Amino acid sequence: MKKILFLLVLIANIAVAQTYNNYNFNTQYSDQLVNLMEYETGYLLTGYITDSARSVTPDFYGAPVLIKLSKSGNPIDTLITTTFGYTELAQTSVYRNGYFYIFGTTNPQNDSIQLVVTKYDTSFNFIEKKVHPQLEGFYYINLQKTNRETDSSMFFFGYYIEQTTYFAKSFIYNYNFITMEIDKFGYIPLDFLIYNLIVNDRKDKYILTGFDSPSFQTKILTYDSSFNLLSNDTLFISGTNATLQSIINLKKYRDSLYLCLGSGDIFYPINNPTHFINAMVLQTLDSNFQIQDFRFWYYDSLTYIDMSGENALIENTNSDFFIGSTVNQNLYFPSNGLLIVKIDSNLNTLWKKHLACTAATMRLMNMLPTDDGGVLILYTEQASLTGAQLQNSKLVKIGSNGEVTSIFEFTIPIPKITIELFPNPASTYIELKLKTQNQNIISLRIIDINGKEILQKQVNSPKTKLDISILSDGVYIMEGVTSKGNRISAKFVKE
Secondary structure, eight states: OHHHHHHHHHHHOOBOOOOSSOOOSOSSSEEEEEEEEEETTEEEEEEEEESOSSOOOTTOOEEEEEEEEETTSOEEEEEEOOOSSSEEEEEEEEEETTEEEEEEEEEOTTSOOEEEEEEEETTOOEEEEEEETTOOOOSOEEEEEEEEEOSSEEEEEEEEEOTTTOOEEEEEEEEETTTTEEEEEEEEEEEEEEEEEEEOTTSOEEEEEEEETTTTEEEEEEEETTOOEEEEEEOBOTTSSOBOEEEEEEEEEETTEEEEEEEEEEESSTTOTTOEEEEEEEEEEOTTOOEEEEEEEOSOTTOEEEEOSSSSEEEOTTSOEEEEEEEESBTTBOOSOEEEEEEOTTOOEEEEEEEOOOSSEEEEEEEEEOTTSOEEEEEEEESOSSSSSOEEEEEEEEOTTSOEEESOOOSSOOOOOOEEEESSSBSSEEEEEEOSSSOOEEEEEEEETTSOEEEEEEEEESEEEEEOTTSOSEEEEEEEEETTSOEEEEEEEEO
16 A cells, blocks of 8 residues: 555656756646657657646646647747646657647546547647547546557557555557547456556557556566456566566567566675665566566665656667666655666666756656757656645756756746636637736637637737637637737637
């Protein structure tokens, strides 16, 4: 129970801002960036705003946030959508055939959590949105994508925690980008927190890593396409009887080998039971998940090493690898910064970099390799663990030789455009007002949930009123642009 609660706090501890400098994206909410993705001309940061700095309760509020950056790191556009009082979290993104697909979850009032996918073009114009009601229950949900993809589909996986019993229920599904439908969905029939999924080329075998809640062990499970359990292996640290702990990242390495990254206590020197360190552990496993080789890296003997849930082990374009972790003072207090290591294809260390924490806490969220042999690091900082101080996300670049440079050079921050839309629901009219000063609404359009434009209006005022009496009952999206080029978006219900 204690470890599950810690994992929930760990995963919920994520945030939104932009640079290596101290820049707070929004001071009224906890703004959280959780995903970093590259496309042809830039990067997309995906996240959400919430009404609490540290919250995994069923009734907290969240709304999606997208930030588009150039390849040089300059901000291009920001989209903050508005929900009406319920949770909608954008958790991961995919770029496919000129469109952004934003994958997340929504929790309507008095209803259970659902999968939601929203499609935008690269100018952040809304195209289509579909909600998939497969999930059951709600406490906290984790959602990630696999590396296994085709032109038309990709596998996703995640888990949720049942609110009263803390039972972990993991799931996988195959998403079709053409139809925006789920081709396959299924639950893993164990109390298991899935952290990684490898799908073989025939798509008839799934290799999972994760945490077995009843036994408090980290395991690799293999299932067939009907979710029949084929194998169940506990992950150990080479040279010891200790299991490999923390979130486990598994990656196909060579023909019959896997790279497996986790953390744990290493006896040092090896097999010396009188001295141990907590370290990042990278193992080479054969097709039967037996250890063939391993390496480890540590900061000092007084720390706890914690892996990121996504992209803690990534391959560079020249077959080098980056691995990363959070360095904690102890199990509950991530205050000692980040440890990033670059290795070659033979697992030899090229460099090791420690990013010191400049706040109360700091946690690795995501990594992405760059074309010049460097790596982008997305992480969070928080000034206090009390929740009174909200979190910031930061993005830095580490060069190919381990040098740290900021990819942002802000003179002014990206503004958060706050709008008021009322009444909501509405029957005959809606009023829209900018709460941000010194700019006007220039243009507006109303689109339905299928992306069809229903109404368009030129404004040039900080507020306006629209007649919606001709609209059919249902959910609509209001989109607009301000005189300073900021994009606004809000949902409303016509009844």
